[in-house]
Amino acid sequence: MAETATTSLPRLQRFRLRPIRVAEFSFLLFLAVAMGLPLLFLLTGSFNLSAPGKPALYGLDNWIRAFTDSGTLSALWMSFLLSVVRLIPAIILSVLFAWLIARTDMPGGKFIEAICWIAYFVPDFPLVLAWILLLDPNFGFLNSVAKSLPGVDGVIFNPYGFWGIVWVHTSTGGIWFKVMLLVPVFRRLGATLEEAARVAGANTTTMLWRITLPVLAPMILAVSVLSFIRGLQSFNTELLLGTPAGIYVYSTKIYDFLQREPRAYGEATALGSVFLLVLAVLLFFYWKLLSGGKKFTVVTGQGYSTLKVKLGNWRYIAFAGCMLYVAVTMLLPLTFLVIGSFMRRYGFFNIASPFTLNHWYNMLSDPIFLVALKNSLIIATATAVGGVVLYSALAYLLVSRRTLLAPLLESLCWIPHVLPGILLSLGVLWLFLATPLRFFLYGSVWGIAVALILADSPVTTQAFKAGLLQLGADLEESARVSGASWGYTYRRVLLPLLAPIAAAVGLMNFGSALTSISTPVLLYSHQSRPLAILLLEYSFTGELERAAALGLLITVIIGVMMLVGRKLGLQLAGSE
Amino acid sequence: MSAPVLEFRDVVKRFGSVNAVDGVSFTIERGQIFTLLGPSGCGKTTTLRLVAGLEEPDGGEIFISGKSVAAPARGFYLPPEKRHLGMVFQSYAIWPHLTVFENVAFPLRVRREANEMVRQRVEHALEIVGLGGFADRGATQLSGGQQQRVALARALVYEPEILLLDEPLSNLDAKLREQMRVEIRALQKKLGLTVLYVTHDQAEAMTLSDRIAVVNRGRFEQVGTPEEVYEKPQTEFAAGFLGRMVSLLGHIRKNSDGCWFEFPGQSARSPVADTLAASFNDGVPVHLSTRPEDIDILPNGAPQPYQLVATVEQVAYLGESFEYHVRAGGVAFVLTAAKKHRYQAGETIRLALDPARLNIRAV
Numbered sequence: 035m036a037e038t039a040t041t042s043l044p045r046l047q048r049f050r051l052r053p054i055r056v057a058e059f060s061f062l063l064f065l066a067v068a069m070g071l072p073l074l075f076l077l078t079g080s081f082n083l084s085a086p087g088k089p090a091l092y093g094l095d096n097w098i099r100a101f102t103d104s105g106t107l108s109a110l111w112m113s114f115l116l117s118v119v120r121l122i123p124a125i126i127l128s129v130l131f132a133w134l135i136a137r138t139d140m141p142g143g144k145f146i147e148a149i150c151w152i153a154y155f156v157p158d159f160p161l162v163l164a165w166i167l168l169l170d171p172n173f174g175f176l177n178s179v180a181k182s183l184p185g186v187d188g189v190i191f192n193p194y195g196f197w198g199i200v201w202v203h204t205s206t207g208g209i210w211f212k213v214m215l216l217v218p219v220f221r222r223l224g225a226t227l228e229e230a231a232r233v234a235g236a237n238t239t240t241m242l243w244r245i246t247l248p249v250l251a252p253m254i255l256a257v258s259v260l261s262f263i264r265g266l267q268s269f270n271t272e273l274l275l276g277t278p279a280g281i282y283v284y285s286t287k288i289y290d291f292l293q294r295e296p297r298a299y300g301e302a303t304a305l306g307s308v309f310l311l312v313l314a315v316l317l318f319f320y321w322k323l324l325s326g327g328k329k330f331t332v333v334t335g336q337g338y339s340t341l342k343v344k345l346g347n348w349r350y351i352a353f354a355g356c357m358l359y360v361a362v363t364m365l366l367p368l369t370f371l372v373i374g375s376f377m378r379r380y381g382f383f384n385i386a387s388p389f390t391l392n393h394w395y396n397m398l399s400d401p402i403f404l405v406a407l408k409n410s411l412i413i414a415t416a417t418a419v420g421g422v423v424l425y426s427a428l429a430y431l432l433v434s435r436r437t438l439l440a441p442l443l444e445s446l447c448w449i450p451h452v453l454p455g456i457l458l459s460l461g462v463l464w465l466f467l468a469t470p471l472r473f474f475l476y477g478s479v480w481g482i483a484v485a486l487i488l489a490d491s492p493v494t495t496q497a498f499k500a501g502l503l504q505l506g507a508d509l510e511e512s513a514r515v516s517g518a519s520w521g522y523t524y525r526r527v528l529l530p531l532l533a534p535i536a537a538a539v540g541l542m543n544f545g546s547a548l549t550s551i552s553t554p555v556l557l558y559s560h561q562s563r564p565l566a567i568l569l570l571e572y573s574f575t576g577e578l579e580r581a582a583a584l585g586l587l588i589t590v591i592i593g594v595m596m597l598v599g600r601k602l603g604l605q606l607a608g609s610e
Numbered sequence: 611m612s613a614p615v616l617e618f619r620d621v622v623k624r625f626g627s628v629n630a631v632d633g634v635s636f637t638i639e640r641g642q643i644f645t646l647l648g649p650s651g652c653g654k655t656t657t658l659r660l661v662a663g664l665e666e667p668d669g670g671e672i673f674i675s676g677k678s679v680a681a682p683a684r685g686f687y688l689p690p691e692k693r694h695l696g697m698v699f700q701s702y703a704i705w706p707h708l709t710v711f712e713n714v715a716f717p718l719r720v721r722r723e724a725n726e727m728v729r730q731r732v733e734h735a736l737e738i739v740g741l742g743g744f745a746d747r748g749a750t751q752l753s754g755g756q757q758q759r760v761a762l763a764r765a766l767v768y769e770p771e772i773l774l775l776d777e778p779l780s781n782l783d784a785k786l787r788e789q790m791r792v793e794i795r796a797l798q799k800k801l802g803l804t805v806l807y808v809t810h811d812q813a814e815a816m817t818l819s820d821r822i823a824v825v826n827r828g829r830f831e832q833v834g835t836p837e838e839v840y841e842k843p844q845t846e847f848a849a850g851f852l853g854r855m856v857s858l859l860g861h862i863r864k865n866s867d868g869c870w871f872e873f874p875g876q877s878a879r880s881p882v883a884d885t886l887a888a889s890f891n892d893g894v895p896v897h898l899s900t901r902p903e904d905i906d907i908l909p910n911g912a913p914q915p916y917q918l919v920a921t922v923e924q925v926a927y928l929g930e931s932f933e934y935h936v937r938a939g940g941v942a943f944v945l946t947a948a949k950k951h952r953y954q955a956g957e958t959i960r961l962a963l964d965p966a967r968l969n970i971r972a973v
Contacts (some may be wrong), residue, residue: 293945508703514690515697515774516660516717516764526716 045339062439063296065446068488070155072461073392073449075309079464080304085297096300106305108405109287110312116272116283117265120200120208127204128212129247131356136220137228137246138343140352146360147217150210153364155596157549158206159566160585162274163573164204164367167374167582169534173381194279202271205363207331212257219253220409238343252323259320259371261397263313267454269552274573284309285456285552292460303464305458317452368589393579403584409479413546415552416483418540421490427537428491429498430528433508451492455552458489463556477559485557486547495540541599545592614677615640615772615804616661622669623656623828630656632828633670637751638772638821643798643805647815648825649851654808657825658774659666661806662697663690687737691720696765697774700781702757704749711745714763721768735763738797755786766801771836775807778886779814791817802906807905812852816840816851841967849899849969856943857899857927858918859973864892870915875939878913880963886970902969907934907953908960922953936961 083091100106131150135143168176169191180190192198231241247254269285279284284305291302345352374380378390397403420440428447432440450458462485468477475481509531513523551566558567564589570580614637623631630653638644646654659665660672663679666687672680674695694718705713712719714735718728725792736742739759744752752760758778765773779787794820798805809815815822816836824831824839824847829963832839832848841847860873862882869887870879882890890896913919920938927933932952934945938961945961953959 286633315831506701506703508699508701509705511662511664511690512697512703512761512764513705513716514664514694514700515693517691517694517720518716519689519691519720522720527721531705 041141052363055475057427057431058439058443061473062443062446065443066489068484069449069491072458072465073453075311075468076303076306076457076461077466079468080300082303083300085299085467089269096304099298100301100304100308103301105282105287106301109282109284109305110308112276112281113266113283113285113309116196116199117199117262117268119196120203121258121262121265123134123200123204124208124212124261125254125315127359128209128216128257129254130315131209131213132220133218133242133246134352134356136217137223138349138357139354140345140349142353142356146353146356147213148361149364151600152593153360154214154369155545155592156206156364156368156587157585157592159270159551159569160371160582160589161206161367161551162202162271163578163581163585164371164374165193165198165323166274166573167380167578168367169198175381176321178381193275195275196281198275198279199271199281203265203268205367206271215257216254218529219250223249232385244456256320256323259316259323263316263320263452266313267307267452267456267552269454269456269555274569285454287457288460289555302460306460308456309454312341313452323531357588361408366374371376371582371589374579375586380582393406393583397580397583397587402563405561405563406563406565406568409562410548412479413483413486413562413564414544416480417486417490417547418544420487421494421543422540423534424487425494425539426498427493429495429502432495432498433502447491449491450489455489456555458484459553459556462488466557477531477557478563481558482554482562482564484552485553486543489550489553490543490546495545497535497539498532501532504529538599545595549588549592612640613673614638615642615675616644616806617676618657618660618670619673620670621667622656623660623665624654624668629828631660631667634828634830635670636823636830638804638806640804641802642820643795643807643818645807645809645815645819645822646825647809647812647822647851652825653828654810654825655776656828658776658808659807661772662695662774663688663693675743687717693769696768696770696772697773698758698761698776698778700764700777701756701891702761702778702781704752704757704760706750708749709745710741710747710749710752710760713760714745714767716764717768720929732763732769735767738766738801739763740793755782755790758782758790759950762797764805766797769801771804773803773805775805777809778807780809780811785914786803787814794818816852824851826851843969854902854944855899855900855934856905856941856945857897858939858941859894860898861891862887862892862894862896871896873918873939876913876918878915878917880916880965883965890972895969897969897973898963899929899969899971900963900967902943904964905945906962906964907936907945907947907951908962909951909953911960913960914962916965918961918963919962920959922955922957922959925953925955 080096081092081094083093083095131146134140135147143361166174168174169219171177171189171192171194172189174193177189177191180186193202228241228245229243236244267285268283271290272281272283272286273289276282277290282290288302288305291298291305303453375393376389376391377383378385378388378392382388425447428443432444453461462481463476466481471481475484505528507529510523518526547565548564551570554564554567556571558564564573565584569581569584569588572578572584616638618634618636621631621634634651634653634657636644646657647875648654656665660667660680661674667680667682671678671680671683674693678686679693680686688957705716708716711732714732718731723731733742733745736745740761741756741759741763744756744760749757749760752899758781761778777788779908780793783789791814794805797803804965807818819836822836822839823833824845832844834842839848840852844873845854849855860871860874863872863879865871866886869882869884869890871882872879908917910919915944918938920929920936922934923937923942924935926935928946934947934953936943936945936959
């Protein structure tokens with residue numbers, strides 16, 4: 035395209051060095067190195083029989099060993115199965131929630147929407163811990179309650195296992211995110227489509243089944259596929275609830291390979307590569323689905339709907355149902371996280387003075403905790419600042435439409451959206467170990483920050499892109515025509531206008547850096563251990579009360595930050 | 611004579627394989643309003659953006675006041691901020707985080723003018739556009755018309771070489787649009803501004819412009835005064851885009867009696883001027899086109915030369931006038947006529963053409 039445009043002109047023009055081109059190519063180089071190389075190392079590393087950083091020795095042994103290990107295939111299968119099974123209730127519930135919020139006269143819709151927003155940000159690891167406190171066969175509160183009921187014998191609940199994982203996922207992010215994605219879609223659905231159905235004589239049920247759902251079906255399907263792919267990335271819940279029961283998904287299996295002594299890099303990498311291939315196939319179909327064309331253009335924003343379905347008395351029942359769901363999946367576990375952190379010995383309610391501040395006191399005075407806190411703050415700050423600087427510039431480049439390589443840049447920056455944290459971590463680990471980067475990034479807080487910045491690229495870039503698109507090019511161009519240089523324009527016009535987005539996205543990335551486990555889990559060392567990893571260690575060593583305290587602390591920090599972010603107008607719409 | 615304020619020499623701008631601006635040359639003299647008129651996507655906005663420096667041309671050369679500002683052949687391109695232009699965007703592009711005063715002051719601040727100077731000139735500019743006393747308002751508290759004025763004040767505050775207006779009135783309601791049209795014209799006269807104006811609205815182009823360029827598919831179809839462009843359209847497109855055209859198919863008849871037009875189904879002979887007659891042979895089919903407002907409607911009677919017998923098919927009452935759907939010799943078209951006489955549907959009428967305002971073209 036660019037070639038044909040310049041061939042008829044003197045060659046001189048092509049060699050003019052323009053700042054925009056320099057920026058474009060440096061970004062391309064950076065993204066190719068940062069996103070491409072880890073993937074490349076993952077794929078080639080699986081054929082490398084020696085450990086990373088040692089002279090390479092190529093062969094198929096890793097693949098043979100990985101796939102003669104009976105656990106490998108079953109781990110892949112389990113990943114698939116878990117992701118599908120938990121998708122079903124999540125989609126049904128989120129469609130129901132979104133419909134109730136957006137299209138009916140259910141009271142408190144806005145309130146429930148806000149709760150979904152907050153619930154989405156509650157970190158999942160503390161919630162998993164909380165469900166252990168509630169459901170553990172030995173000390174779980176709900177089991178104790180059940181035992182005291184007449185006619186109940188033995189253990190009723192057991193979180194360790196397939197259904198435990200499915201259940202816990204419905205409370206950790208399972209439906210909240212989808213509700214947030216679907217509510218705007220339901221709102222945008224042209225009111226006229228439903229009104230026409232009404233005028234044609236359809237009642238609410240007919241309209242729902244014959245018009246609303248079919249029209250939205252492609253969107254719901256797209257959300258489902260995306261959720262399925264993202265579901266495959268899950269790590270924390272499976273690690274805590276699956277491993278004790280001998281259930282492995284591919285991500286916990288990779289972690290398991292790397293926990294062995296000596297670390298089984300080869301097998302882990304072979305498994306990672308297989309998953310990459312599976313992912314590539316899935317993404318291909320997802321892309322086919324999305325580029326299916328016309329089907330998706332039906333849902334256009336022609337006027338917001340004013341028509342709300344009247345539920346009559348059912349609307350109170352609907353509201354109560356929503357609140358009950360929130361209470362059971364959010365309030366209940368969070369409450370027990372609080373109780374757990376204050377109990378001398380969790381589960382022993384009948385001893386003298388069961389409550390104590392000791393766990394909090396011990397944790398806060400523990401030098402390991404203080405180091406981890408410091409590490410986490412450094413990592414999260416570096417991630418937030420680095421991500422904002424890098425991706426605001428990238429988004430600007432993508433939106434400015436002056437770049438020739440926008441599609442390539444764009445797809446590179448989407449990679450981490452589908453690449454599971456553990457694979458990104460593994461790829462980055464290879465990158466650090468097999469290159470001179472090992473001397474200053476391996477095992478350091480900065481190395482973890484780099485991996486987290488990479489992981490943030492899709493959402494951050496999209497948020498800035500959305501912001502820039504909304505501002506439009508005119509505001510910038512009018513400054514240029516008024517005589518302002520690019521730098522002056524950036525300072526006086528773009529920066530002030532983008533500041534709220536930058537602050538909000540920065541906060542969000544700070545939060546996710548603070549809670550991420552699967553990304554730093556392969557990259558940290560004892561000097562660079564962040565809080566989330568410390569939480570993981572507490573829960574492995576069975577210090578549940580202290581883990582509850584730390585989990586609660588992290589949750590509170592995130593909660594406060596997200597409320598601040600909401601005040602700053604953080605919109606998730608921009609992130610998808 | 612001094613150099614034109616703006617000159618395009620064979621300028622080309624490509625987007626992919628499409629030539630958005632396709633070898634355009636023109637000049638604008640100081641103190642003129644020059645309008646680019648054309649349908650959306652014709653390349654008029656791209657032309658304006660090339661002047662502003664928001665796009666780089668792929669070929670040709672652009673001069674502002676005799677100095678080259680873009681010459682791709684030499685790899686030369688002057689960025690927008692160095693061109694001393696003022697521009698009003700279609701969206702107005704008022705910066706929402708700045709007050710009215712700071713919006714207008716921006717070009718002066720960039721140029722590091724002293725505070726007192728800035729204050730005076732901003733107040734003066736706001737006065738000119740009729741927004742005195744609005745200086746401390748937040749930019750987002752303004753109505754569309756007021757935002758438009760702020761954008762205009764911002765473009766005028768430092769006396770630009772050329773004022774670029776990109777469909778500045780298209781987001782205003784009809785009444786305000788008319789008012790602003792008059793005001794812009796008055797302002798331009800008063801300040802002696804050179805204006806490059808982009809619009810797709812022909813009424814706007816006709817009332818405002820000293821010269822109009824009719825733009826189509828990246829090319830200038832015709833450049834001239836509003837009257838020239840309307841009365842003497844040089845291309846089919848120019849004729850059709852500016853106002854409506856009635857096009858009739860006829861034949862040239864020539865014998866010893868003279869030379870005349872023959873319309874299908876019509877009896878009257880319409881003599882062809884001798885100067886024209888020489889260029890046609892007997893039996894040649896020709897297109898005659900004229901503006902519908904140049905056709906008079908007469909009651910039924912014996913047709914004279916240049917009168918066609920026609921039938922009224924439909925009548926619509928428009929309030930200020932009647933709209934007649936008529937058919938003459940197989941061709942249907944719409945005429946607007948004053949209310950003094952009302953013809954009924956089905957009635958036979960005569961249509962009087964004005965020989966002086968007929969465009970004749972061989973088929």
